Amino acid sequence: MSSHHQVLVIGGGTAGIMVASQLQRNHKNINVGLIEPADKHYYQPAYTLVGAGTYDFDKLSRSMASLIPKGVTWIKDFATGFKPEDNTVTTKNSGDITYDYLVVAAGIVYDHTLVEGLSEAIDKGVVCSNYTDSKHVWNVVKNFKGGVALFTQPTTPIKCGGAPQKALYMSEDYFRKSGVRKDSTVVFATNGGVIFGVKPIAETLMNVIDRKDINVKFGHQLVKIDADKKIAWYKMGDNVSEHNHKDIKITEENGLVGIHYDMLHLAPPQTAPKFIQNSSLVNAEGWVDVDIHTLQHKKYSNIFSLGDAAALPTAKTGAAVRKQAPLVIDNIVSLMNNNTVTNKKYNGYSSCPLVTGYGKMALAEFDYDNNFTPDPGLKLMLIFDSSKEHWRLWMLKKYMLPYLYWNKMMRGKEV
Ligand SMILES: Cc1cc2nc3c(=O)[nH]c(=O)nc-3n(C[C@H](O)[C@H](O)[C@H](O)COP(=O)(O)OP(=O)(O)OC[C@H]3O[C@@H](n4cnc5c(N)ncnc54)[C@H](O)[C@@H]3O)c2cc1C
Numbered sequence: 001m002s003s004h005h006q007v008l009v010i011g012g013g014t015a016g017i018m019v020a021s022q023l024q025r026n027h028k029n030i031n032v033g034l035i036e037p038a039d040k041h042y043y044q045p046a047y048t049l050v051g052a053g054t055y056d057f058d059k060l061s062r063s064m065a066s067l068i069p070k071g072v073t074w075i076k077d078f079a080t081g082f083k084p085e086d087n088t089v090t091t092k093n094s095g096d097i098t099y100d101y102l103v104v105a106a107g108i109v110y111d112h113t114l115v116e117g118l119s120e121a122i123d124k125g126v127v128c129s130n131y132t133d134s135k136h137v138w139n140v141v142k143n144f145k146g147g148v149a150l151f152t153q154p155t156t157p158i159k160c161g162g163a164p165q166k167a168l169y170m171s172e173d174y175f176r177k178s179g180v181r182k183d184s185t186v187v188f189a190t191n192g193g194v195i196f197g198v199k200p201i202a203e204t205l206m207n208v209i210d211r212k213d214i215n216v217k218f219g220h221q222l223v224k225i226d227a228d229k230k231i232a233w234y235k236m237g238d239n240v241s242e243h244n245h246k247d248i249k250i251t252e253e254n255g256l257v258g259i260h261y262d263m264l265h266l267a268p269p270q271t272a273p274k275f276i277q278n279s280s281l282v283n284a285e286g287w288v289d290v291d292i293h294t295l296q297h298k299k300y301s302n303i304f305s306l307g308d309a310a311a312l313p314t315a316k317t318g319a320a321v322r323k324q325a326p327l328v329i330d331n332i333v334s335l336m337n338n339n340t341v342t343n344k345k346y347n348g349y350s351s352c353p354l355v356t357g358y359g360k361m362a363l364a365e366f367d368y369d370n371n372f373t374p375d376p377g378l379k380l381m382l383i384f385d386s387s388k389e390h391w392r393l394w395m396l397k398k399y400m401l402p403y404l405y406w407n408k409m410m411r412g413k414e415v
Pocket residue numbers: 010011012013014015016035036037038043044045046047048077078079080105106107108130131159160163273275306307308309316317318319320321351352353
């Protein structure tokens with residue numbers, strides 16, 4: 001079994017479906033194949049709302065079959081490796097697939113083994129994660145009776161870097177509603193040295209942290225979880241500092257600092273999928289080694305990558321994919337017609353909708369240089385400073401963005 005496609009896309013997530021749909025809509029003559037093993041496609045940005053009990057998990061997914069555009073050949077299989085010199089991708093069951101142009105959009109995977117004890121702990125009891133089981137998060141938050149609520153994240157890059165903080169702010173707000181806040185200490189421990197890389201957003205978030213009286217511990221590198229004793233163990237970075245100190249139980253042992261918790265929310269460590277990491281396509285950190293402005297592979301000019309798997313020094317989000325996908329297509333079409341990519345440049349645009357409580361949100365939009373770059377279209381929604389919390393931004397997150405995702409982005413329409 002083998003087949004050939006002019007453009008072969010690996011992955012039917014946000015990036016793969018956007019690329020395939022836009023190609024199908026605007027370049028019907030191009031023969032497109034898409035390798036994707038999953039039956040379902042999830043709208044991941046709403047996981048944080050599910051974890052706060054304000055979005056229905058069952059409304060988050062659509063069948064993959066309903067999203068793969070008619071005319072695109074669905075190869076329902078796992079890609080297993082690359083032979084870029086032969087323009088070939090190997091698969092688990094469908095043999096070798098050849099291509100003229102390849103788009104690698106296989107996303108990110110969770111590697112629990114990078115934090116000792118995490119595999120045993122995650123999604124059980126009081127240890128939860130919006131990344132892996134947002135329904136469990138809501139159960140843990142709903143049933144929290146007070147004590148130390150610890151929110152944390154790993155030292156690896158993670159998709160939607162703001163998501164661990166969204167869980168923090170939403171849970172804290174819920175503890176006020178449920179009446180347990182006065183019996184609780186809410187702690188955020190992160191390996192970073194600042195709350196957010198974009199200045200006006202960092203200012204807003206530090207105000208939120210003070211308003212909510214959250215204890216923030218910077219420079220904390222998560223290395224181990226002891227689920228039996230309910231201790232999260234950290235190595236100290238050289239950027240350790242603390243904000244809103246609280247007297248909570250801390251144990252120090254073998255050079256590590258252990259925070260005792262009564263509930264723990266965390267993002268698991270994340271890497272590119274193994275078949276990508278083990279290929280000749282990656283940089284030293286294991287991400288697909290593309291030019292950060294053209295998204296073209298640095299060594300193989302007929303390979304492109306976008307989304308979470310690509311080595312792009314910006315936040316890994318669906319919002320970033322929205323800006324990357326049209327460029328990948330323009331560059332492929334330009335290569336086909338003119339033998340060279342366009343002179344358009346991706347500037348690292350990404351965005352993170354930071355929900356800070358029920359009905360409250362600030363919208364971080366930024367580029368490679370962490371400049372705050374708000375969409376001028378927000379003014380039409382009467383939002384004049386999106387770095388500040390606003391209820392209209394919450395409405396955007398909860399209602400408008402899911403609608404635009406399913407009906408525009410996934411259909412290859414302009415948004
Ligand atoms: C908790 C959470 C909150 C988030 N919040 C936001 C937000 O508010 N805003 C925002 O913009 N983004 C948010 N994101 C991030 C966003 O969902 C991702 O950045 C986006 O989905 C990336 O698209 P992608 O196509 O690269 O990866 P994905 O959408 O994850 O898709 C990857 C696809 O590749 C497939 N695949 C994997 N391995 C193989 C293989 N071997 N062969 C073939 N196919 C394979 C997978 O099955 C999957 O369908 C959030 C994510 C999470 C988890």
